[in-house]
Amino acid sequence: MPTSFGSRLQKGFEKYGQLCVGIDPHASLLAEWALDDSVEGLRSFAFTVLDAAVGRVAVIKPQVSFFERHGSKGFEVLEQLAQRAAESDIQVIMDAKRGDIGSTMDGYFDAWLGKTAPFLCDALTLSPYLGFDSLQTVMSESLERGKGLFVLAATSNPEGKQIQRARSGENTVAAQIYSSLEAANKISADAHATVGSFGAVVGATLNLSAFGLGSIQSDTNQLTAILAPGFGAQGAELSDVADLFGASSNRVLASVSRSVLAGGSGQLAAAIDSAKAELAAGLKHD
Amino acid sequence: MPTSFGSRLQKGFEKYGQLCVGIDPHASLLAEWALDDSVEGLRSFAFTVLDAAVGRVAVIKPQVSFFERHGSKGFEVLEQLAQRAAESDIQVIMDAKRGDIGSTMDGYFDAWLGKTAPFLCDALTLSPYLGFDSLQTVMSESLERGKGLFVLAATSNPEGKQIQRARSGENTVAAQIYSSLEAANKISADAHATVGSFGAVVGATLNLSAFGLGSIQSDTNQLTAILAPGFGAQGAELSDVADLFGASSNRVLASVSRSVLAGGSGQLAAAIDSAKAELAAGLKHD
Numbered sequence: 161m162p163t164s165f166g167s168r169l170q171k172g173f174e175k176y177g178q179l180c181v182g183i184d185p186h187a188s189l190l191a192e193w194a195l196d197d198s199v200e201g202l203r204s205f206a207f208t209v210l211d212a213a214v215g216r217v218a219v220i221k222p223q224v225s226f227f228e229r230h231g232s233k234g235f236e237v238l239e240q241l242a243q244r245a246a247e248s249d250i251q252v253i254m255d256a257k258r259g260d261i262g263s264t265m266d267g268y269f270d271a272w273l274g275k276t277a278p279f280l281c282d283a284l285t286l287s288p289y290l291g292f293d294s295l296q297t298v299m300s301e302s303l304e305r306g307k308g309l310f311v312l313a314a315t316s317n318p319e320g321k322q323i324q325r326a327r328s329g330e331n332t333v334a335a336q337i338y339s340s341l342e343a344a345n346k347i348s349a350d351a352h353a354t355v356g357s358f359g360a361v362v363g364a365t366l367n368l369s370a371f372g373l374g375s376i377q378s379d380t381n382q383l384t385a386i387l388a389p390g391f392g393a394q395g396a397e398l399s400d401v402a403d404l405f406g407a408s409s410n411r412v413l414a415s416v417s418r419s420v421l422a423g424g425s426g427q428l429a430a431a432i433d434s435a436k437a438e439l440a441a442g443l444k445h446d
Numbered sequence: 447m448p449t450s451f452g453s454r455l456q457k458g459f460e461k462y463g464q465l466c467v468g469i470d471p472h473a474s475l476l477a478e479w480a481l482d483d484s485v486e487g488l489r490s491f492a493f494t495v496l497d498a499a500v501g502r503v504a505v506i507k508p509q510v511s512f513f514e515r516h517g518s519k520g521f522e523v524l525e526q527l528a529q530r531a532a533e534s535d536i537q538v539i540m541d542a543k544r545g546d547i548g549s550t551m552d553g554y555f556d557a558w559l560g561k562t563a564p565f566l567c568d569a570l571t572l573s574p575y576l577g578f579d580s581l582q583t584v585m586s587e588s589l590e591r592g593k594g595l596f597v598l599a600a601t602s603n604p605e606g607k608q609i610q611r612a613r614s615g616e617n618t619v620a621a622q623i624y625s626s627l628e629a630a631n632k633i634s635a636d637a638h639a640t641v642g643s644f645g646a647v648v649g650a651t652l653n654l655s656a657f658g659l660g661s662i663q664s665d666t667n668q669l670t671a672i673l674a675p676g677f678g679a680q681g682a683e684l685s686d687v688a689d690l691f692g693a694s695s696n697r698v699l700a701s702v703s704r705s706v707l708a709g710g711s712g713q714l715a716a717a718i719d720s721a722k723a724e725l726a727a728g729l730k731h732d
Contacts, residue, residue: 164710165550184550186549186553187556188549208474223550223553225544225546225550225551225557225621226550226553227556228553228554228557229553229554229560229564230564231521231525231557231564231565232518232519232521232522232524232525232564233518234520234564235517235521236518238518239517239518257500257544257545257546257573258511258543259543259573259575260543260636261601261602261605262603263470263472263474264470264511264512266511267509267511267512267514267515268514268515270473270515271511271514271515271517272569274515278515278516278517278518278519278520279517287573287575287576287609287610288467288542288575288609289545289573289574289575289598289601289606290573290598290601290603290605290606290609291601291603291604291606291607291608291609291610292605292608292609293530293605293608294603294605294606304658311574312576315547315576315577317547317548317576317577317578317580318546319576319577319578319579319580320575320576320577320580321577322576322577322578322579322614322622323575323576323577323609323612323614323619323622324575324577325614326609326612326613326614326618326619327612327613328608328609328611328612328613332612333609333612333619336608336612338607339647380472380572381656397472399572406572438691
C-alpha cells in the first residue's frame with residue numbers, strides 16, 4: 161500500500177505551507193510573458209512555473225484546458241510536465257474536472273490515476289453532476305493507488321449557486337457532496353492523519369452558510385482537504401483565510417494563478433514567496 | 447454565418463434517421479475485436495466504426511475518455527478520426543463532458559469548437575455543475591461558428607438523480623437546465639427549423655416526470671435536440687422511443703454503442719442497420 165495522498169499532502173503543508181500554484185497557460189498570459197501561443201510557448205511557460213514552484217510550495221495545479229487547446233501536442237507537453245514534476249519534491253493536482261459513469265469513468269481513471277497513466281499526477285479534480293455515487297469506484301481505486309481526488313462542491317463563480325444550492329430534502333447539493341467526502345475520509349484516512357485523500361473544491365469567495373457548508377467553519381474535527389480557488393483576481397484575500405474557513409483553515413489548499421503569474425517569469429519566484437507569506441500570516445490570525 | 451448545427455442535424459435526421467453510433471474503444475471491446483490495447487488498436491477500432499457509420503447514420507459520438515487513456519498519442523488518433531470524419535457526410539459529437547468557468551472554459555472552446563480546434567467536431571457535450579449561466583459565452587461563440595452543444599440534464603445512470611432531481615424553488619436542476627436550453631433555442635434557432643443548436647442529454651432509462659421533464663413528452667412545440675443514451679445494455683429499447691419521448695420523439699438522437707459494437711467488426715454494418723430499422727419502426731408507433 162503506498163502512502164496515502166492525504167498524508168503526503170499533510171506533510172507537504174508542514175514543509176512548504178498551504179499555497180498551491182496554478183499553471184494556467186492562457187493565451188493572454190503567454191502574450192504577457194512574450195511567448196508565442198504555440199506548443200513551444202506552452203512548454204516554456206509550464207516548465208518555468210514548475211521550476212519556480214519546486215522548493216517553494218507543496219502543490220502545483222496545471223489547468224488542463226490550456227494544454228488541451230493545443231491538441232495532442234499540448235497533451236504531450238502535459239505528459240512532459242508531469243514527468244518532470246514526478247522527479248521533484250512537489251505534488252501535482254490535475255485540474256481537469258472530469259466526470260462520467262461506469263466504464264467511461266474508468267477510462268479517465270486510466271488516463272490520470274492508473275498504473276500506467278500517461279498524465280501522471282497525485283490527484284485529479286472531478287465534476288459530480290452525474291451523482292456523487294457515480295464516483296465511488298474511482299474513489300476506492302484511487303485510494304488503493306495512493307491517489308487523491310478533489311470533487312467540485314461549491315465553486316467560486318457567481319453562477320455556481322444555480323445548481324450547488326439546489327436542495328435535496330434538507331441538504332443543498334454542495335453540502336451533500338461535502339458530507340459524502342467527509343464520510344469517505346472518516347472511513348479511509350490514515351490513523352492520526354488530519355487530512356484525508358478526498359478533497360472538496362470550495363471557493364474562497366462564498367458565503368459558506370448559504371451553501372449549507374457552515375460546518376467547515378465551525379467543526380474542528382473534519383478531515384476533508386479544501387482546494388480553494390477565488391483568491392486574487394476573483395476577490396478573496398489570502399490574509400483572510402482564517403476568517404473564511406475558520407476551524408478548517410489548516411486543511412485549505414489556497415490556489416493562486418493569475419495573481420502570481422501575471423508579473424512575468426522574472427518576478428515569479430518573488431510573487432510566489434510573497435503570496436506564501438501573506439497566506440502564512442493569514443493562517444496565524446487566531 | 448455558417449449553417450447552424452441544429453439545421454444540419456435536422457437534415458441528417460431526414461436523410462439518415464435518428465441513430466447515433468458511439469465510438470467507445472473500451473479496453474474490453476478492443477479485446478473482443480482481437481485488437482491490442484494500444485494506440486494502433488485504438489486507431490483501427492475507431493476508423494472501422496467511422497467507416498461503417500458513414501452513409502448509414504447522421505452522427506457519430508466518440509467517447510473521449512477512451513482516447514484520453516492512451517495519452518497524447520490517443521488524442522492524436524482522435525485528431526485523425528475527426529479529420530477523416532470531416533471529409534465525410536457525417537456529423538461528430540465529441541462526448542467529453544467538459545465544463546469550467548471563464549477563461550478556462552474558453553480553453554475548452556478553443557480545443558473543440560474554435561476556428562483552429564485540433565479536435566474538430568460539430569458539437570461537444572458539456573457538464574453544467576458550475577451553473578448553466580457559466581456556459582453562456584461558449585453558447586454564443588458556438589452559435590457564431592455553426593457549432594452545437596449538448597448539456598447534461600438528466601443522465602441515464604441511477605446515481606444521477608442525487609443532483610439532477612434536487613430542487614431550486616419549484617424546479618428540479620434537470621428541468622432548469624432543459625428549460626434554459628429550450629429558451630436559448632427559441633431565440634436562436636433558424637426560421638422554420640424544428641431543431642435548435644443546443645441539445646440536452648436525457649437518458650432513455652428515466653421516468654421523465656420524476657425529473658420535472660414531463661413537458662418533453664407533452665409539448666409539441668419544443669426545439670431542443672435530445673441526445674439519449676441508455677438504449678441497449680442499460681435497458682431502454684429503441685422500439686419504445688415514441689413511448690419514452692412522446693411529442694419530442696422527432697428530436698431524439700438515440701445513441702447506441704456497446705449493443706452495436708460488441709459483435710465485432712464483421713457484424714458491425716449489419717448491427718447498425720438493424721438498430722436503425724428498430725428505431726425507425728419505434729418512431730412510426732403513433
